[in-house]
Amino acid sequence: MPTLPGYPPPARGEPHWPPQLTVAVAIALQIFLPDRLVPGPRWLFPALEALMLVVLFAASPQRLVQEHRPRRRLALATTALVSLGNAISLVLLASNLLHHNVTQGKQLVIAGILIWLTNVLLFSLWFWESDRGGPGRRAAGHDGPPDFLFPQMADDRLSPGWRPLFVDYVYVSLTNAAAFSPTDTMPLTPMAKGLMSVQSLVSLVTIGLVVSRAVNIL
Numbered sequence: 001m002p003t004l005p006g007y008p009p010p011a012r013g014e015p016h017w018p019p020q021l022t023v024a025v026a027i028a029l030q031i032f033l034p035d036r037l038v039p040g041p042r043w044l045f046p047a048l049e050a051l052m053l054v055v056l057f058a059a060s061p062q063r064l065v066q067e068h069r070p071r072r073r074l075a076l077a078t079t080a081l082v083s084l085g086n087a088i089s090l091v092l093l094a095s096n097l098l099h100h101n102v103t104q105g106k107q108l109v110i111a112g113i114l115i116w117l118t119n120v121l122l123f124s125l126w127f128w129e130s131d132r133g134g135p136g137r138r139a140a141g142h143d144g145p146p147d148f149l150f151p152q153m154a155d156d157r158l159s160p161g162w163r164p165l166f167v168d169y170v171y172v173s174l175t176n177a178a179a180f181s182p183t184d185t186m187p188l189t190p191m192a193k194g195l196m197s198v199q200s201l202v203s204l205v206t207i208g209l210v211v212s213r214a215v216n217i218l
Contacts, residue, residue, distance in 0.1 A: 011141025067136030124173035147192040
C-alpha cells in the first residue's frame with residue numbers, strides 16, 4: 001500500500017455518544033416492525049440489545065481517548081446482536097412476500113424502509129469499529145493501516161491532521177447502501193471490502209426485492 005501523506009494524523013479523542021445513540025435508534029426501529037417479522041418473542045431481541053446497550057453506556061468513557069478492549073468487545077457484540085435481528089427480519093419479510101398471499105402492502109413497504117435504515121446505521125457502526133484497529137486506537141494516535149481511503153487523506157495539505165469521526169462512517173454507510181458500491185471513500189483492505197459488499201447485498205435485496213414487491217401489491 002502506498003504511503004499516505006501525513007499518516008497517521010495526530011491523536012484526537014472523540015465523543016462516544018453518537019455510536020451509542022445509533023445503537024439505540026437501531027433498536028427502536030426494530031421495535032416498530034410487524035410482529036410476523038420479529039424473530040422469537042417480540043420482547044426478546046430488544047430486551048437483550050437494550051441490556052447490552054445499558055452496560056456499554058455504564059462501562060464506557062463518554063470521550064474516547066485511548067484503546068479500551070472490553071468496551072470494544074461489548075460494542076461489537078451489541079452490534080452483532082442487532083445485526084442478527086435485522087438480518088432475520090429481512091429473511092422473514094422476503095419469505096412473506098415470496099411465499100404468502102400478501103394484502104398489507106403499505107405495512108410491508110414501511111417494514112422494508114425500517115430494515116434498510118437499520119442496515120445503514122449498523123454498518124456505520126461496523127465501519128467505525130473496524131477502521132485502523134478501532135476507535136480507541138485511532139483516538140490515541142496508534143492507528144493501524146487504514147481500511148478506508150477518505151478523500152481528505154489523499155492530500156494532507158487540504159486537511160492537515162484530519163482524521164475521520166463517526167459521522168464520516170455514517171456517510172460512507174449511507175452512500176454505499178444507496179449506490180450499492182463505494183462512492184468517494186474507497187475500501188483498502190479485504191475486511192473493508194467484505195463489509196461493504198455485504199452491506200450492498202443486503203441493501204440490494206431490501207430495495208430491489210422487498211420494497212419493489214411490496215409496492216406492486218399496494
